[in-house]
Amino acid sequence: MMTDTVLDEALVTTVMTFKSGKVALSRKYRREAVGEGLVRFESLYRALSALPVLPTIASQLDTDLIRRSIFGTAAIEGNPLSEDRVGELLAEPPVGLRERAEQEIVNLGQVYKLFTTAPADKTRPPFLVTEDFIRQLNVTITANITHKDHSPGQYRNHRVEVGNTEHGGAYVPPKILADIQPLMTAFVDWINSEDVLREGVLVRAALAHYHLALIHPFGDGNGRTARLLEAVLLSQGGYRFIPAMMSNFYYKSIDDYYIAFRETEKAKHFDVTAFLVFFVRVLLLSVEDIQERIHWHIRILTLRSYYTFCLDTHIITRRQHDLLNLLLQYPGKTITLKDLQLDPLFVPLYRRVTEKTARRDLERLESRALVLKDEKEYRPNPFVLG
Template sequence: MKEVMTFKAGKFVFCDQYDKPRIEKLLVEAKTLSDAIHDLPILPKWASKIDPELLYSSVAGTAAIEGNSLNAEEVRELDEGKIPDEGHTAKDRLEITNLIDAYKMIDQQTTKPSKTNALAVALFLNPNILAESHIRDLHRQITSGLPYEDNIPGTYRNGMVKIGDKAHGGIYTPPKIIEDIEMLMREFIDWINSDELLNEHVFVRAALAHYHFSLIHPFWDGNGRVARLIEAKLLQSAGIRYVPKMLSNYYYRNVDDYYSAFSDSIKAKKDVTPFIEFNLRGVIESLQQMQSRIALLIRGLVMRDYLHFLSSKKSISKRQNDLITLLLDDSSGKPFTLHDLQTALPYSILYRKVSEMTARRDLKNLLERKLLTVDADGRYSLNLRSFDS
């Protein structure tokens, strides 16, 4: 813990005190999940689909917390050069493109910079180190060209702001004069890069960076987005997969609890358990979601191999093989009925010239092979869990 006396705002506390048993239990679960996911094989074609999806959902989530109206699909369209449906302002669109570029900035930190840029080289060689210049660069990127009152991209504010509301635990007034802000940002960088903090698990260190940067609130606008980007940067630099781009969506889905976790930690003064606990629950939820998704992809790969085996043994017909392959290629997972096979695309391509009796026989064989399941309403689905037992 580090206490700093400011010029005008009184004592500011950089706190790393939390309920160890309570947090350690969550941390063990998060670390176990993270390690398990890190060891899972990811094919390039899977990564090429997952990575953009996570980027677009993360950008939409972190922007939505601040009131932006674009959803993840519209973010994708914007990144692909398409203009989303009418109803979004030019400001909303620019916020999104700025955020996409900011996340790409973080991704590019894994690329070795030019030797002429001594600071960039030093940060590349020490990826866990957070630099004040990088924070300014992130803010410059996300607020460039946007008409925020008083805000100058990359420049600290000199004046009062208030954050929060009574519905989420009350209003907090951060330090307001630039001398305090500049000093606290220097102290923040020294503290977050100290041996004490570097020895914390990165999940805890990233959460502490997120929380304390938000308390300083150094810019006129964009502080929340920068805080979440700092957190993502620290996690990604430590080799954590997927979570850096998933937490923003967790915060958006649980935005009331997000604000309350801040307020509860502020009220607790020298105890940041509420925010770290909330954060770790988001880490665990994100990792569980990704573990399930990757497991389904692996099951799909195993099923394709099993299909090849069944076909080679003539245990299933070519049409039955084609139906299961079609279902594996359809990421929607939408169930279908016997009637759909002969009347609805894409199934009717295979079954429009086939009798109902033949279609029933196909479904019966695929059910017996546990490649399909059927519910009480006669709706069939791909059984990706057929290899679990």
């Protein structure tokens, strides 16, 4: 039987640096703390993959998730732009000079194109990371952004400090180029090693994220580069939608995100359990969120079909059918009787009928459980079919 000491040596690779002493690359974690969550994620992802998703809905999901993810990964680093503004910039990037906040979003839009579509074949060879690839990620992320201590894609040669007292204290990564260069070479060899590949795509992606952020090789864009490397590994490993969702939940759990980093960096014996536990939590939140979104789209399609059935069987009129379909286009929207004759969205349907007829329409739809009434407001009943 192997001793704990031998096991630790097999799980931890140390790199001796010039100024920073030993730096560890570790795949040492408590399997029982992570394994159950990974199994649950894979089960949920298989169920997600089995759902019928129309190409138009898949494309819409990609656009929505990428917008939210870019907003999240940029906001973590202090970008002040709203999610709506992020969407506008991605849809139509401004021409010419841009403010830093806008340029960050435009840059991220370019790099996110790397994983909008996951390979269909999950048995394909693993994606091998190179220093050139990591440098290129950073080049794209930080292009056309002025920073006094950073040249896109170039390793830094100055001291930086990461974190704050609110999240477990500051961390000082390796300080000089003479340390960062051998560390990055060792990192790439390690993340592509048979031992790390055997950990599986999910754990490998998390280890890449954590250790690249730990080394912090660039003067700017390190967090975004680390999260995007994770996303690329997940995407190339055959996971769709998940890679673009992760940063949104990192942002929503930003305090826990920073704390997981600091707990892992300060852990005894280079144990990376804390970060992997947090990573698995984000995986589960991501897959559950995407399942809900796809289920909702499927429900909408089913409702539209049911509305057509109700029309064909004379349960509802053409005008009532068209009203229901209009409401489905605006999730969360409620209407009152007055809205039918004043809201420009509904006026074309109700300009030629009396208020009494409009009231009768709403009452009939309510009696058929096609809409729900709350006080004077009506909304579609998404669960009319159960």
